[in-house]
Amino acid sequence: MKTNTIKYLIYTGLLVFLIACSTKRNTFLSRNSHALSTKYNILYNGEMALEKGIEDVKLQNSDNFWELLPIERMQVTEERMLPGENRNTNFERAETKATKAIQKHSMNIQGSEKNPQMDEAHLLLGQSRYYEQRFVPALEAFNYVLYKYPKSDKIYEVKIWREKTNMRLENDAIAVNNLTKLLKEIKFKDQVFADANAALAQAFLNLEEKDSAVAKIKLATEFTKSNEEKARYRFILAQLYEGLGYKDSAYAKYQEVIDMNRKSARQYVIQAHAKQAGQFDYKSGDTIAFLKKFNDLLEDRENRPFLDVLNHQMALFYEKRGNNGTAKKYYEASLKKKTQDTYLIASNYRNLADLYFIDSKFVTAGKYFDSTLVHLKPRTREFNLIKKKRENLEDVIKYEAIAQTNDSIISLFSMSAADRTAYFQKHIEKLKKEEEIAQKLAEKEARIKENQERSEGKIDSDINSNPKKASPTTNSNTGGSEGTFYFYNPTTVAFGQKEFQKIWGKRTLQDNWRLETSPAKTDEKEESDQVDKDSEKISKEAVVEERFTPDFYIKQLPTSQTLIDSLSKERNFAYYQLGVIYKEKFKEYQLAADKLERLLQNDPEERLVLPSMYNLYKIYEIIDKSKAEEMKTRIITSFPNSRYAQILNNPNGEYAENSDSPKSVYESLYKRYQEGDYKLVLTDTESAIDRFTGDEIVPKLELLKANIAGKLAGLDEYGKALNFVALNYPNSEEGKKAEKMLSVDLPKLQALQLSSLDSKNWKILYRTKDFEDKNTKILREKIAKFIKDRDLGKLTVSLDIYTMTDNFVVIHGMNSNDLAVGITSILKDYKDYKVQEVPIIISTENYTILQIKKNLDEFLAGNLTNNPTKPNWDGTIEKPVVQEQKPVQKQEQQNSKDNQSVKTQKGIEEDEGQMGLPPSPQGQPKSGKKG
Numbered sequence: 001m002k003t004n005t006i007k008y009l010i011y012t013g014l015l016v017f018l019i020a021c022s023t024k025r026n027t028f029l030s031r032n033s034h035a036l037s038t039k040y041n042i043l044y045n046g047e048m049a050l051e052k053g054i055e056d057v058k059l060q061n062s063d064n065f066w067e068l069l070p071i072e073r074m075q076v077t078e079e080r081m082l083p084g085e086n087r088n089t090n091f092e093r094a095e096t097k098a099t100k101a102i103q104k105h106s107m108n109i110q111g112s113e114k115n116p117q118m119d120e121a122h123l124l125l126g127q128s129r130y131y132e133q134r135f136v137p138a139l140e141a142f143n144y145v146l147y148k149y150p151k152s153d154k155i156y157e158v159k160i161w162r163e164k165t166n167m168r169l170e171n172d173a174i175a176v177n178n179l180t181k182l183l184k185e186i187k188f189k190d191q192v193f194a195d196a197n198a199a200l201a202q203a204f205l206n207l208e209e210k211d212s213a214v215a216k217i218k219l220a221t222e223f224t225k226s227n228e229e230k231a232r233y234r235f236i237l238a239q240l241y242e243g244l245g246y247k248d249s250a251y252a253k254y255q256e257v258i259d260m261n262r263k264s265a266r267q268y269v270i271q272a273h274a275k276q277a278g279q280f281d282y283k284s285g286d287t288i289a290f291l292k293k294f295n296d297l298l299e300d301r302e303n304r305p306f307l308d309v310l311n312h313q314m315a316l317f318y319e320k321r322g323n324n325g326t327a328k329k330y331y332e333a334s335l336k337k338k339t340q341d342t343y344l345i346a347s348n349y350r351n352l353a354d355l356y357f358i359d360s361k362f363v364t365a366g367k368y369f370d371s372t373l374v375h376l377k378p379r380t381r382e383f384n385l386i387k388k389k390r391e392n393l394e395d396v397i398k399y400e401a402i403a404q405t406n407d408s409i410i411s412l413f414s415m416s417a418a419d420r421t422a423y424f425q426k427h428i429e430k431l432k433k434e435e436e437i438a439q440k441l442a443e444k445e446a447r448i449k450e451n452q453e454r455s456e457g458k459i460d461s462d463i464n465s466n467p468k469k470a471s472p473t474t475n476s477n478t479g480g481s482e483g484t485f486y487f488y489n490p491t492t493v494a495f496g497q498k499e500f501q502k503i504w505g506k507r508t509l510q511d512n513w514r515l516e517t518s519p520a521k522t523d524e525k526e527e528s529d530q531v532d533k534d535s536e537k538i539s540k541e542a543v544v545e546e547r548f549t550p551d552f553y554i555k556q557l558p559t560s561q562t563l564i565d566s567l568s569k570e571r572n573f574a575y576y577q578l579g580v581i582y583k584e585k586f587k588e589y590q591l592a593a594d595k596l597e598r599l600l601q602n603d604p605e606e607r608l609v610l611p612s613m614y615n616l617y618k619i620y621e622i623i624d625k626s627k628a629e630e631m632k633t634r635i636i637t638s639f640p641n642s643r644y645a646q647i648l649n650n651p652n653g654e655y656a657e658n659s660d661s662p663k664s665v666y667e668s669l670y671k672r673y674q675e676g677d678y679k680l681v682l683t684d685t686e687s688a689i690d691r692f693t694g695d696e697i698v699p700k701l702e703l704l705k706a707n708i709a710g711k712l713a714g715l716d717e718y719g720k721a722l723n724f725v726a727l728n729y730p731n732s733e734e735g736k737k738a739e740k741m742l743s744v745d746l747p748k749l750q751a752l753q754l755s756s757l758d759s760k761n762w763k764i765l766y767r768t769k770d771f772e773d774k775n776t777k778i779l780r781e782k783i784a785k786f787i788k789d790r791d792l793g794k795l796t797v798s799l800d801i802y803t804m805t806d807n808f809v810v811i812h813g814m815n816s817n818d819l820a821v822g823i824t825s826i827l828k829d830y831k832d833y834k835v836q837e838v839p840i841i842i843s844t845e846n847y848t849i850l851q852i853k854k855n856l857d858e859f860l861a862g863n864l865t866n867n868p869t870k871p872n873w874d875g876t877i878e879k880p881v882v883q884e885q886k887p888v889q890k891q892e893q894q895n896s897k898d899n900q901s902v903k904t905q906k907g908i909e910e911d912e913g914q915m916g917l918p919p920s921p922q923g924q925p926k927s928g929k930k931g
Contacts, residue, residue: 038101038117046097046124053090053131065271066343068243069236071202071217076133076168091128098125119145119152126161135168156182156192164199172206179203194224198233214240231257231264235272247279270306273297277313282320290317308337308344315351324355331355346375350386360591363400366393391727395581399574406571412557413564420557424550432548450496568602575599576608576693579615585730589619610635611693614644662688662697670704678801682708699725699734706738712804714854719746752849754859759843762814764824766837768807771799775837779809782833786826803854810847817841 061075101121126141142162145152152158159182163175179200186193201216214237221233238253254272257264273293280290294317297303298310315330331348339345353368369390376383412420558564575595582592596612596619604612613635620628636645643661665688672681685708689701702725710718722738729735768776780797787795795813802808814820820841827835842850842859850856 038115038121042097042101042104043117043120043124046094046101046128049090049093049097050124050127050131053088053094053128056088056090057131062340063267064341064343065267065274068205068239069232071198071205071233071236072164073232074131088132091132094124094128095132098122098128119149119154119158122149123154123158123161126158126165130161130165130168133168135165139165139169156186156196160192160195160199163203167199167203167206170206172203175203176200176207189223191223191225194220194222194229197223198229210240210244214244227260227263228265231260231268234260235268238272238275242275242279251276251279266302266306270297270303270309274309274313277317280317282317287317287321308334308339308341311337312344312348315348319351319355324358328352328355342375346372349375360588362393362396362586366390366397369393392585392730395577395728399577399581402574403571403578406567406574409558409567410564410571420554421550424553427553428548428550446496569605572599572602572604572608575602576604576612579612581728583615583619589623593619593623607691607693610639610642610644611695614647617648662692662695665692666697666700666704669701673704673708676801678708678711679804682712682804699729699732702729703734703738710852712801715746715749715852722746749852752852754846754849754855755843757843757845758817759845760815761844762817762820763842763844763847764811764814764820765840765842765847766809766835767840768809768837769805771807776809779835779837782827782835783809783811786823786833789832800851802851802856817843 057074061073063069063073098121102118102125106115106118122141122145126138126145129135129138129141139162142158142165145158146155146162149155159178163179163182166172166175166178179196183193183196183200186196197216198220201213201220204210204213204216217233217237217240221230221237224230224233234253234257238250238257241247241250241253254276257268257272258276261269277290277294294310294314298307298314303310311330311334315327315334318324318330319327331352335345335348349368349372353365353372356362356365356368369386372386373383373390376386412423415423558567576599579592579596579599582588582595593616596616599608599612600616613631617628617631617635620631632648635642636648639645669681669685669688672684682705685701685705689698689705692698692701702721706718706721706725709721719742722742725738726735726742730739766779768779770776780799783797787793787797792813795811798810798812800808800810811823814823824839824841827833827839840860846859850859
């Protein structure tokens, strides 16, 4: 009887269990069974995973306190994920749990959901997708809850999350409207009310409506229950006040963050102190209280992770107070603390560079500017400004290095043999001491590491427990004790080898190596070991004697007087350039005077003497009037017939200009440049620059040289030459003009592209190396005969320069491509002419671009030619190179293209005119010799 009862009870229990597991029956048992299983099993684990993921996001997304903080710490990254890839496994687990809850426990019966936990499952699904930055799927999940569960107790939370997702999708205006309506619906001012106001504040911030954001952040701060959120909202509110110019309110809000003390995250407290320091009045403020406050913060062990920020503020304090030496120490201390704040690192390097720049240590400043650029984001305004500063220091660093190196070599060469030996002996003793100290430190470090690893049982246990650590790919510099394998540290291995040899001597790799070998083998081994030791000792002594003997260095010094004279000449020019640069670029007049005075003491070349003296006169007029009069008298007395003496005797410029004066030479060169004699003008311009070094005419000559470089070498060389003028003569009219050309005109010319549009003006080019060449003369005679025989008076011929080595014989005046093709055929095939050179047929518009950009190879290789073979300058190809014509379907299209071609040509001519370049070849060009 009892057995039957138990049997019935089991069957009844199974039946009840099956009924409870059904998702198709709307019974009390089914609803509560599925709800209980969903809430306390699946959703619980999913929510725990979500919380862990959020903590990971907070740790991974470090705040940038140099900018206005966002309400939410999660930052959107632009990294693209592959299909199936997740940024955080915790969010993947949360999404999996939410999906599992929906799939297994949803009770959608007759269009209505009977499981009361499904709204929370969809909310968890949307949140996990949101944190994975899959915002569109997240929005779908939130919208599903709003559609299917309008009476859910989570409906307000879902609406807030939906609008946060809308903001991530840049639908800020929609979010503002929806959140404003939501705030009217919320009856209780609790955490949900705070979250809604915080989300609305972020929407206002995205729309740049800061005043509206302030009101909402205040409400969020008042009603949130999270201390972390209170601190963050107060800090953001202080930043907004600061941005709006309410400094007192901002200071008070920062103080509220500080007063929270341990209730706030420590980073907010430290950054609040730093922001308050930024508002400190360094002239009239209480400096004693300021120093006491920050010294206490530096001594507090709790603030050790933030020493970079605190030391930076101390450095700023001393810099503002004019104590640059102490400021440098604090900047260096800030840099020693490793930090993820790259802009703080860049700021430290930048400020150090500025301090060294103020101290006129330009080489050191250049190094710090280099480090600054490494830590700044490229293509930002600050990056470009510092890059330009660094470029301005390029010549200073170059010439300072030349001056110091050559001075050292010349001074060593001038020493007596005994003094030279004594000098290098001191240097050798210094090297030995440094080597001994380095060796002791290395041995000490090796002992410490070995003892630490042995005490932790690391050498054996790490390899056995985790074979990956013994892999050669393990990085031994990752920091910490984990992951450092003994045999991948060369210092430790070297120390271990020495210790082994002290105890065991040299041992061969064999079984039972501890056992002594046979006497015969021992004798042989000892003998070979002794030989090895002797040879090793001899080689080591040889190396030591080579490195630590004065002869090793003396042999490297130059012995030829000719070479010393060359070094002296190079050094003197470096001193002259440094003097001019310090005077013109940096207005460091005393430093410039020191360089030029030192140059005059070094018996410089004659061409540098007068310019140096005249520059010294100009400098002393600013810093020392008495010395200026002395230098003026010295110039007039020693060089009475010089141009500088005439200038000093006639300060108003009333002296006669002869044909050899800088102004006359420049005018002559510019006139020849306009006539198109580029190659000879370039050579003469370089000679004039060298001849008139230091004169005010040099910037004009350099700009003329840049224009010639553009004509002969193309836009790349033109840009480099303009950059040289802009950097070396920034205060001159020519330097400013070059800067404008670089930023305005050059990009326009670089944007020009070869075109396949039809044209009304065509040219035929024949390549040549030399205009006076015999073959070139014969070619010109044949073309002239052809024009005369055919009575083609509209055709003209010119000799156009292309580059320093290559030129063109150009036939102008054809109004169609077909006419040009016909002319080349007649010139080639008719017995009266028989022109064998390879013709290139090109439109006038493309020829203009070709002369500007020097891109003939691109023209020949591109789709603009019918002949894919590239002809050489020696004319080895027989087929003419003809610009390809694309068929035009309608006459209207043809007319519009013709108009476009004309506009392009006019634009090119205007661009060249602005650059000061002669007009491009068209008809009978100025850039070549008329045939």
